[in-house]
Each structure stands twice: as structure tokens, then as C-alpha cells.
Amino acid sequence: MYALTYVKAKSLGEAAKLLAAHPEAKLLAGGMTLLPTLKQRLAKPTHLVDIGHLAELRKIAAKGGRLVVGAGARHHDVATSAVVRKAIPALAALAAEIGDPQIRNQGTIGGSVANNDPAADYPAAVLGLGATVVTSRREIAADQYFQGLFATALEEGEIIQSIAFPVPKRAAYAKFHHPASGYAMAGVFIAQTAGGVRVAVTGAGPGVFRWQEAEAALAKRLKPAALEGVKLDSSAFNSDIHADAEYRANLVRVMASRALAKLR
Numbered sequence: 001m002y003a004l005t006y007v008k009a010k011s012l013g014e015a016a017k018l019l020a021a022h023p024e025a026k027l028l029a030g031g032m033t034l035l036p037t038l039k040q041r042l043a044k045p046t047h048l049v050d051i052g053h054l055a056e057l058r059k060i061a062a063k064g065g066r067l068v069v070g071a072g073a074r075h076h077d078v079a080t081s082a083v084v085r086k087a088i089p090a091l092a093a094l095a096a097e098i099g100d101p102q103i104r105n106q107g108t109i110g111g112s113v114a115n116n117d118p119a120a121d122y123p124a125a126v127l128g129l130g131a132t133v134v135t136s137r138r139e140i141a142a143d144q145y146f147q148g149l150f151a152t153a154l155e156e157g158e159i160i161q162s163i164a165f166p167v168p169k170r171a172a173y174a175k176f177h178h179p180a181s182g183y184a185m186a187g188v189f190i191a192q193t194a195g196g197v198r199v200a201v202t203g204a205g206p207g208v209f210r211w212q213e214a215e216a217a218l219a220k221r222l223k224p225a226a227l228e229g230v231k232l233d234s235s236a237f238n239s240d241i242h243a244d245a246e247y248r249a250n251l252v253r254v255m256a257s258r259a260l261a262k263l264r
């Protein structure tokens with residue numbers, strides 16, 4: 001490691017001020033992504049502003065047809081919350097499948113959505129449910145928030161405070177785990193919402209995306225058979241030592257069918 005200044009923020013307001021005062025500072029939430037990045041010298045912040053302990057960021061509440069999850073909620077909190085299980089059981093089930101117990105006890109939903117790893121699970125739920133990312137400055141619709149490989153609409157110094165999920169009629173997530181990390185080789189989140197069917201895919205391409213041809217087909221018939229022959233453009237899919245693009249495209253179709261089979 002190299003020298004840097006660690007600050008345990010006393011509030012969200014103090015964290016925002018520290019970020020404004022130190023342009024090379026970084027927020028620290030669960031540290032599950034950031035600390036390995038620092039160890040590999042892929043980031044060299046001057047300050048780490050720790051928000052992982054702030055109670056104001058860990059609230060989970062359902063009200064008026066929305067489930068609001070604080071950015072500091074650990075994956076374990078979301079997986080075991082009675083409020084989440086009642087409002088959006090698919091979201092609790094997704095959180096329960098992230099990584100391993102150590103990751104689930106440290107990692108936060110805000111850290112995952114800020115990082116926007118192309119194989120992360122939460123981005124599929126945020127996009128699939130048409131959620132809103134609530135930050136220290138504004139509210140950003142999921143369709144505008146995710147902008148490709150590790151890229152988001154977040155500006156310098158902007159802090160995610162919570163994610164507001166509209167409660168769907170039914171939803172489900174299915175993923176094919178990478179056997180070592182647990183990340184999605186392909187994961188598909190399907191939601192039947194008041195505005196129609198949404199299908200979000202993670203793990204397959206350079207970032208989470210909506211499979212719009214599947215949404216149109218499923219709007220007519222919400223059954224796996226409706227996906228037969230539906231176009232899936234895999235030209236930009238990832239090809240690596242774990243799977244080539246063609247294999248990932250097949251996984252997307254299989255995961256979509258599995259998600260449909262467990263919609264509730």
C-alpha cells in the first residue's frame with residue numbers, strides 16, 4: 001500500500017464536503033471492490049472517505065408502491081430483510097446469490113451500483129425494475145444511469161444515497177454463476193411492471209442492457225415459448241477465457257427462460 005488519508009465521515013454531509021475539498025478522494029463503502037483495486041495500484045486516491053458505517057444510508061422501507069433501499073445496505077441486509085422479501089422477493093433472492101458470505105456481509109448496494117461491473121447482479125435489478133438512483137444531487141432513472149463498462153451518470157463527488165424500486169407485479173432473476181467468484185457469466189432480470197415487461201441482461205456484454213426484442217415478445221405472452229427465435233444481438237458480447245460470445249448468448253436465452261419459470 002502507499003500513504004493516503006483515511007477519514008471516517010460522521011455524516012453524508014461531511015462526506016460530500018470532504019469529496020469537494022479533495023478532488024482525488026474516493027468514497028469507501030464495503031471496500032470489496034475498492035480495496036483490491038488499491039492493492040493492484042489501479043487507483044491512487046489521496047483520501048478514503050468511509051461511509052460504510054453511516055446508519056442514515058442503511059435504511060430499507062416500502063411505501064406508496066416503492067421500495068427504497070439505502071446505498072449502505074449490505075447485500076446480506078437486502079437478502080434477509082422482511083420488507084424486501086415482501087415487496088420484491090426477486091431482489092432479496094438476487095442479493096442472496098452475490099459472491100460469498102464475506103462479500104455479502106461487507107459489500108453494499110450503493111458500491112455495486114456505483115462501480116457498475118459488467119458482471120454484477122444489482123445493475124440487472126435496477127435496470128430491470130426501472131428503478132431510480134437517488135444521489136446527493138438529483139434522481140437518475142436507471143435507463144439514463146448505466147452507461148457501459150464501469151461507466152455511470154455519476155459526476156465527480158456525487159454520492160448515491162438510495163435506490164428507489166417501483167414494486168412490480170411479478171419479477172425474477174436467474175444467473176449462471178462464475179464458478180470461482182460468483183459473478184454472473186450471464187444474468188437475466190425480468191419484471192412485469194405497470195408499464196409493461198422489462199428484461200435486463202448482465203454479464204454477457206460490456207455493460208448491463210435491456211433486451212428489447214424479448215420485452216416486446218413477452219408483452220404479448222409471458223412464457224418461455226415466446227422467446228423462441230427472438231433476435232439477440234451478441235456482436236458486442238464478451239469473449240474471454242471463461243466463455244465466448246456465442247456461449248454467453250445461449251446462456252442469456254437459458255437464463256431468461258429460467259427467470260420466466262420462477263416469476264412471482
Ligand SMILES: Cc1cc2nc3c(=O)[nH]c(=O)nc-3n(C[C@H](O)[C@H](O)[C@H](O)COP(=O)(O)OP(=O)(O)OC[C@H]3O[C@@H](n4cnc5c(N)ncnc54)[C@H](O)[C@@H]3O)c2cc1C
Nearest residue numbers: 029030031032033034099107108110111120121160182183
Ligand atoms: C471475490 C468477490 C466476489 C464477488 N462476487 C460478486 C457477485 O457474485 N455479484 C456481484 O454483483 N458482485 C460481486 N462482487 C462485488 C461486490 O458485490 C462488491 O461489494 C461491490 O461491487 C462493491 O460494493 P462495496 O460496497 O464493497 O463498494 P466499495 O468497494 O467500497 O466501492 C466501490 C466503488 O463505488 C464507490 N462508491 C461506494 N459507495 C458509493 C456511494 N454510495 N455513492 C457513490 N459511489 C460509491 C467507491 O468510491 C468505489 O469507486 C464480488 C467481489 C469480490 C471481491
